Amino acid sequence: MSEKKSRRNFVKTVGVGVGGLVVGALAGTAIAPMMTPPPPQAKWANPPPSGATVIHGMDAAYPPFTEIDSSGNAVGFDVDVVNMIAQKYGWQVVHKPWDWSAIITAVQSGDLDFVASGMTITAARSEIVWFGVPYYSYIHQLVALATNTQSKDQILNSGAYIACQTGATSDQWATTLIAAGDNFQKLGLDSYALAFEAVTDGRAVAVISDSAFTGPYFKANPDQAAKFRVVSTIGGDSTYGYATRPGDYGLRNDINSALEALMATAEWQTLRDKWQV
Amino acid sequence: MTAFAEFLPYILSGIVWTLGLVAGGIGIGFVIGLFMAIGQVYGGEELKAIIHAYVWFFRSIPLLVLLFLFYWGVFPATGFKLDPLACSIVVLGLRSGAYQSQIFRGAIMSLGDTQLVAARALGMSQMSGIFHVVLPQALRISMPGWSNEYATMIKDSSITFALGVLEILTRTRYVVAATNEALIPYFFAGALFLVLTYAGTKAVNIVYERTKIPGLVGKL
Amino acid sequence: MTETNVVLKVEGLQKSFAGTKILDGVSFEIDRGQIKVICGPSGSGKSTLLRCLNLLSMPDKGRVWLEGREITNEESNVNDVRQRIGFVFQEFNLFNHLTALRNVSIALEIVKKMRKDEAKALAMKELEKVNLANDAHKYPAELSGGQKQRVAIARALAMNPVIMFYDEPTSALDPHLIGEVLDVMKKLAQEKLTSIVVTHEIGFARTVADEIMFMGEGRILEHGPPSQIIENPEHEVVRDFFRRINELYRRDEQ
Numbered sequence: 001m002s003e004k005k006s007r008r009n010f011v012k013t014v015g016v017g018v019g020g021l022v023v024g025a026l027a028g029t030a031i032a033p034m035m036t037p038p039p040p041q042a043k044w045a046n047p048p049p050s051g052a053t054v055i056h057g058m059d060a061a062y063p064p065f066t067e068i069d070s071s072g073n074a075v076g077f078d079v080d081v082v083n084m085i086a087q088k089y090g091w092q093v094v095h096k097p098w099d100w101s102a103i104i105t106a107v108q109s110g111d112l113d114f115v116a117s118g119m120t121i122t123a124a125r126s127e128i129v130w131f132g133v134p135y136y137s138y139i140h141q142l143v144a145l146a147t148n149t150q151s152k153d154q155i156l157n158s159g160a161y162i163a164c165q166t167g168a169t170s171d172q173w174a175t176t177l178i179a180a181g182d183n184f185q186k187l188g189l190d191s192y193a194l195a196f197e198a199v200t201d202g203r204a205v206a207v208i209s210d211s212a213f214t215g216p217y218f219k220a221n222p223d224q225a226a227k228f229r230v231v232s233t234i235g236g237d238s239t240y241g242y243a244t245r246p247g248d249y250g251l252r253n254d255i256n257s258a259l260e261a262l263m264a265t266a267e268w269q270t271l272r273d274k275w276q277v
Numbered sequence: 278m279t280a281f282a283e284f285l286p287y288i289l290s291g292i293v294w295t296l297g298l299v300a301g302g303i304g305i306g307f308v309i310g311l312f313m314a315i316g317q318v319y320g321g322e323e324l325k326a327i328i329h330a331y332v333w334f335f336r337s338i339p340l341l342v343l344l345f346l347f348y349w350g351v352f353p354a355t356g357f358k359l360d361p362l363a364c365s366i367v368v369l370g371l372r373s374g375a376y377q378s379q380i381f382r383g384a385i386m387s388l389g390d391t392q393l394v395a396a397r398a399l400g401m402s403q404m405s406g407i408f409h410v411v412l413p414q415a416l417r418i419s420m421p422g423w424s425n426e427y428a429t430m431i432k433d434s435s436i437t438f439a440l441g442v443l444e445i446l447t448r449t450r451y452v453v454a455a456t457n458e459a460l461i462p463y464f465f466a467g468a469l470f471l472v473l474t475y476a477g478t479k480a481v482n483i484v485y486e487r488t489k490i491p492g493l494v495g496k497l
Numbered sequence: 498m499t500e501t502n503v504v505l506k507v508e509g510l511q512k513s514f515a516g517t518k519i520l521d522g523v524s525f526e527i528d529r530g531q532i533k534v535i536c537g538p539s540g541s542g543k544s545t546l547l548r549c550l551n552l553l554s555m556p557d558k559g560r561v562w563l564e565g566r567e568i569t570n571e572e573s574n575v576n577d578v579r580q581r582i583g584f585v586f587q588e589f590n591l592f593n594h595l596t597a598l599r600n601v602s603i604a605l606e607i608v609k610k611m612r613k614d615e616a617k618a619l620a621m622k623e624l625e626k627v628n629l630a631n632d633a634h635k636y637p638a639e640l641s642g643g644q645k646q647r648v649a650i651a652r653a654l655a656m657n658p659v660i661m662f663y664d665e666p667t668s669a670l671d672p673h674l675i676g677e678v679l680d681v682m683k684k685l686a687q688e689k690l691t692s693i694v695v696t697h698e699i700g701f702a703r704t705v706a707d708e709i710m711f712m713g714e715g716r717i718l719e720h721g722p723p724s725q726i727i728e729n730p731e732h733e734v735v736r737d738f739f740r741r742i743n744e745l746y747r748r749d750e751q
Contacts, residue, residue, distance in 0.1 A: 061454030068451045070283035072290070097451065098441045105349065111360075190450060193457045221457065394553060395590035399604040399656060400580030409607055414594045492638015493593050 047250035050090030057112030060097035064275040065118035077275040085258040115243040134239030138212035152232040161187040163195035163204040170208040216276040291445040298434040305370025310377025335375035361440035380422040384415040424481035510559035521715030530689035534702040537712035583653030587665040589645040591637040598633035623651040643674030661692040
């Protein structure tokens with residue numbers, strides 16, 4: 001009965017194929033936690049030469065530091081500065097929008113070469129990436145409706161919702177405050193713009209934001225600015241820095257010298273005024 | 278409102294990506310699903326068990342988790358470096374395969390075994406019979422369920438924003454940030470998904486009507 | 498009779514399903530050109546027997562030879578065997594997604610590897626033989642039961658089998674449609690197409706069959722010319738069976 005044999009062979013092949021796929025998937029998921037994504041071997045240990053493609057990772061939903069214009073091009077304060085740095089060294093820079101929650105892993109894995117997108121320098125992040133020179137400082141703020149006359153302590157212990165941007169430092173502040181004993185509920189939104197809208201909608205009583213956002217935001221939208229008032233600051237100064245992979249000396253040093261040079265010029269203030277940061 | 282209008286072309290250009298994800302996902306899912314359905318109906322016990330495990334795996338784990346699992350775990354671990362778009366298509370395809378296999382399996386089983394028996398009685402091999410007699414009927418019967426899979430896939434494609442794929446939802450989010458408006462962009466995106474879903478299911482229906490054969494229904 | 502005249506030889510066929518013995522040692526022979534009818538009560542294994550003979554079911558024990566070559570051993574190719582046996586099912590089992598013409602021609606293309614136009618021409622010829630040439634383009638759902646069964650017969654005939662198996666071909670038909678199918682079968686019998694027919698149609702058996710084999714308890718209880726089996730059987734079970742049928746007809750006539 002040779003016919004049965006050929007059928008069995010076909011079925012066996014399909015079975016092996018599907019089985020292999022499943023086993024591979026399961027094996028991969030089992031192994032993966034033990035393996036960090038293999039980082040490219042110090043890709044930019046030496047400075048990127050002129051003409052090299054350097055990939056700039058950014059959160060496209062973080063105006064005015066990084067956002068997109070109506071043609072889909074990356075624009076923003078950080079984008080302008082990155083373009084200037086790239087021009088100085090002759091790099092072909094690619095501005096790549098990336099999901100904020102995965103952006104650091106993307107640098108580690110080599111999908112991105114550096115992040116310049118209003119990324120706060122923190123101790124936790126510094127263990128995974130290298131930061132360049134701080135180029136902007138800001139402070140976190142508690143912002144509520146102008147009609148809200150409560151104090152900082154009252155709002156933080158009101159038991160109501162306070163909005164923040166998920167994955168951002170404001171998110172971490174919210175968690176820290178709650179852990180320290182404040183009584184409120186965290187409402188995470190996709191972006192600060194949505195967080196503010198949550199307050200005007202009444203879904204939250206306040207926003208934990210930062211001056212890096214509110215400064216330009218209120219300057220650009222005076223009508224919005226009129227609706228809100230900054231209740232108080234939270235914590236101390238924070239700074240933004242560019243993040244690169246550990247080992248990419250060349251890239252980081254190039255970025256640092258260019259940034260430092262730029263910050264010493266009048267052009268730096270012109271840029272800040274342009275984007276109202 | 279005018280600010281948003283400027284961004285319209287940007288969001289609309291996401292349609293190409295969304296459709297690309299859908300086509301790729303459904304295409305891969307079709308091949309996988311068809312093979313698995315045949316295996317489940319005509320295969321031996323070990324094969325059935327493997328397929329059952331596969332289907333159970335991809336139906337139980339949320340798509341978002343699957344995307345990250347594969348992008349950060351499976352692919353790097355096995356040495357494949359796939360970009361977000363390719364990875365998304367593969368994961369969408371693997372998952373769709375699990376669902377489509379059940380659609381096809383149901384359709385094949387609704388035919389009963391008499392069709393294949395008649396084919397074999399004429400001297401056709403098992404594979405010939407399945408390919409020439411069972412599948413043409415089963416695939417036609419599957420179409421209504423299959424158009425449902427399309428509708429699901431259109432929605433699932435938007436989850437790939439998590440990997441930064443520049444499809445409709447990702448672009449909408451960027452526009453929301455750039456314009457500081459939430460309602461109008463999301464409203465527009467929703468309308469866009471509605472149109473795409475409607476157009477697609479309508480297209481499948483037209484194909485279904487064109488290829489319908491009088492009296493072709495599976496045994497209940 | 499030389500060996501080559503024996504189209505089908507069966508020896509000691511046994512088959513059980515789920516512990517129940519359906520066939521308990523069936524043996525017989527059929528010569529070229531013979532028409533043999535199998536009668537018997539339901540559950541006596543008639544359908545199972547046919548399906549074992551073309552290997553749709555695998556016999557547990559026993560041997561079968563088709564045209565002198567054994568088909569129940571390891572070397573036989575199941576598909577080849579089935580090509581040479583035409584099988585007509587009780588439920589027709591036409592391919593629902595194909596027209597009548599295509600139903601007949603598809604196996605010619607796929608199994609016999611005929612060219613499309615050759616297969617189509619041959620299929621038309623077979624449909625003409627069963628008086629369905631005008632309905633060749635219709636789908637099974639558009640055909641009556643009698644028409645469907647005639648297409649099924651044409652489909653089996655097209656493969657040029659050496660023997661035809663009919664598994665209760667008219668049992669699923671409305672009474673007024675039985676005649677057209679039996680007419681086709683009679684015509685084929687007159688052309689001496691070797692056939693085994695499982696049927697309850699005693700009239701058909703009486704006029705067309707060379708021999709009736711009566712099945713009961715998983716075996717052939719008695720076999721012989723129709724006149725003997727129907728009018729004057731030896732075996733008590735057979736006698737009982739036909740007596741009841743005769744009574745039924747007589748009661749209806751009164």
